[in-house]
Amino acid sequence: MSTHSHFVIIGSGGAGSEAALIIRKRDPKCTITQITGSKLPFISRYELPRVFDGVDNWRDLLAHPPEFYDDNAITVRRNSWVDHVDAKNKKVLLRHKEEVSYDKLLVASGGGGYLPEGLREFRPLMNGLGSYEDAVKMRQALPSKGHVIMLGGDMTGLDLARTLVAVGHKVTLVAGEQLFWPHEVEEKKEKKFVTVLEAMGVKVVLGKKVMAIRKGAKGEPARRVVFDDGGGINGDAVMPFCGLMPALDFMIGANVDIERGLLVNPELKTTNDSIWAAGDVCQIWSPEENSYLFYYGWHHIKEMGEIAAINMTGGKKKISTYQDDHLYINKQGDIDSPYWMYR
């Protein structure tokens, strides 16, 4: 297939990047524009822990070198933010007041770090890990053999915890509802995994609710996490890892169905014929479960990008909605997850 269509992809993460490449392979003459708020070409969030492991240049973390995009004639509009999608006129309005017309649109804007309501007011006192810049700022804030307090405990956070411990930092995990998210772990197995986690060097605090985060007193570490029982712990940095929240504000009013994510069929098409969705942003109809489900993890994300691209270019492929992504203990006796199999 070869057209002169304009494919616009909102997002340059795993799904968006995979989709761009597949579209280019299937349609050599089309125009592809990716729009992303990031200043850098695509870096997987699972690569970011390497910043703490001595990687000093963002170029070493890129999924593809810059020339990859030029060679494949994929325009990546970085540092650009989508304000609104005008589905009727097939236009994307950017924050800097420029409209970009599309023939087919893929929404692959991913998710931002979710922060439970009780913690939101303390955001300025926490460090995120949403981008390379966040990772470097965090590294700079951390003294040698520093102490990081993690809240929540999703799999991205645990991936970082492994690296931090390996390079000599101390990690205390204040486990929340999101422990091991997006894995759903039975209570019985959870205890076993926590034991393994502690054996890996991560101190786990269970059953405590965080009430406040404060600046450390003079001469003390930079942060103090206060619990509901009045106690607390001191650390050099506090990082929330409480799962992801689809980034979708710009799709409101775009004439597509949204629940928590963009609702799509197994072919990843939304309720609008010109708009598809892929990655952490979409909820896919699962006939087995008779409901819309999120599918997380690197391999799912990549597959969604591929399937959306195939279908946007005239194919007809359905995603397998069967999930079998379990947390497990590997041969070395460490916790492992299929979500970490990105390298």
Add this chain to the structure above:
Amino acid sequence: MQRNGKKATDLQIAICGSAGDGTIAAGDMVKRAMARAGYKVIAFDVYPPEIRGFGKCISRVRVTSEQVFSLKPKSDVLISLDDSHAIPHVGEVKDYGAVIYEDMPVTMVPEGGHISGHLLSSHLPYGVPFRELSERVTSSARSRNIAVVGYLAGLYGMPRDVFYAVISDKFKTKPAVLTKMSIQTFDAAFEVGENTFRLDEGVLKPPPKKAKHGELVMMSGNGAIAKGCMDAGLDTFFGYPITPATTIMERLAVDLPKQGKRMLQTEDEISAISAAIGAGYTGARAATATSGPGFALMSEMMGLGTMAEVPVVIFVSQRGGPSTGMPTKTEQSDLNIAVFGAAGDGQRIVLAPTNVEGCYKCAGKAFEIAERYQTPVVVLLDLYLSNRYEAVALPAKNPFAANCSKPVGKLGKDQPYHRYALTRDFISPRAIPGDKGRRHAVTGLEHDENGRPNDHTHEMMSRKRHEKLHSVVRYPGITMSKRFGDKGKVDVAIIGWGSTFGEILEAMIIARDEGIRCAAMKVVLLSPLPMEPINALLADAAEVLVPELNYEGQFANLLTGTTGRAVTRLNRVPGTPMHVEDIVDEIRRLAAKKKGRKALAAE
């Protein structure tokens, strides 16, 4: 740029906008502040022809810790004040360089009209709401260019105090509130820049040492010409505006009256040169400045200056030609008209400085030389040199001498004064109208020693007018030519003139670093040529390369014609400065050619 294996400061910033955006003013602030901070600075501004007053402006500033001699073909940072003008220059940003732009325009942008859609994948985008920043502080978007400067300074950690000083200087004649608001705008934007996570690879290390006040002065080529004129005691200037020479006249229009002297804008270039020759005839130090089309009009009067032996200085800033050509593009294509352009055997003196400091020296010395040799002196500049800024160290003591004419001396009783007396050095003692007992006639007709028309003296007088110029190659206090690089035998010699010599020098340094034996020579005196050093270099060189910004190879022709030596020409007419890489490539090719010949001979 690397020194001892470590990256040294080498940051080239290009600011691009529309006339009225304050683009050139922003570049001016950056270059002055950086020079004040103690960095080496070289800068080049391009703006539309003044006669129109709209269009694209670009200010390029290269900030380094080590001395460099030219701008880089690719900048480390591009700042857009007007995307429609800046988009075509995105390709001039190096890989992993920064593009800084307005990300909160006031009106809708047409599809494809925003610069963020044109960046290469290796560029780092920095979108900043400059308009909003400016409005927040001053309630107006007019200080947007100062916000740009503040952001840049914050992003790269430039010292604030030097910018405060530059801003205060800039607004010193305006109400104090303007300075205050400008500094507030600068500070607000500086803070944004300082808190921006920098991802590009531009290098700006702290300056080695801060320049003492007055030690270094940021000057353009035309500014240095005007300064040289003033220090040499210019009495009067006549001119007609023409890009890129106009700023010489504008500067002198301000400076001359302060000393009770005059600048007069004439009705055209013919009047300007005529008036300047008239003033020179009366003993005044007089000059005019023009560009190619104006210089063409002056050629008849140039002949009069030569024939009547009247000192006058003509500054010619070259631009793309022929005819009206490309008023805002640089070129070196007026060498032929400067050296040969007049009726008859009208040899004259032509000087071509190669940098801004050279502009100052050539301007001042041109008056001495014109007086000493009683003939027109042409100082050849070009748009690149006229508009180029460099941090210049001016001498503490005025280096120029007043009245360099050969004095008449005491005449015996009843001994007549001969204005065109034949002497051993062919230079006649010069009197000016009004000198008691030195009455004389001056004419454009061929004449005898007394100045009376006489065809029979033509051979003798032609010889006089030519021979008197020969000693100018040894005129003191000015470098007429200079050799750089390897001494003795070299694989490649590069000979150049004018503004291109900066690129030649950079290319030679790169080639030598690569192990190629080479030398470069700048020739400042283009007529008559300093043959002795040129011949010495040619004798040492296996290959000779002459890079210049004209199509014909005008200097190469001049060299070949006078020396008989074949040279390799490197001619470009893109309207922009020559690329260092082009020269380096040619040096490599010639060096390889020499090596190949040697290998063949060994076989």
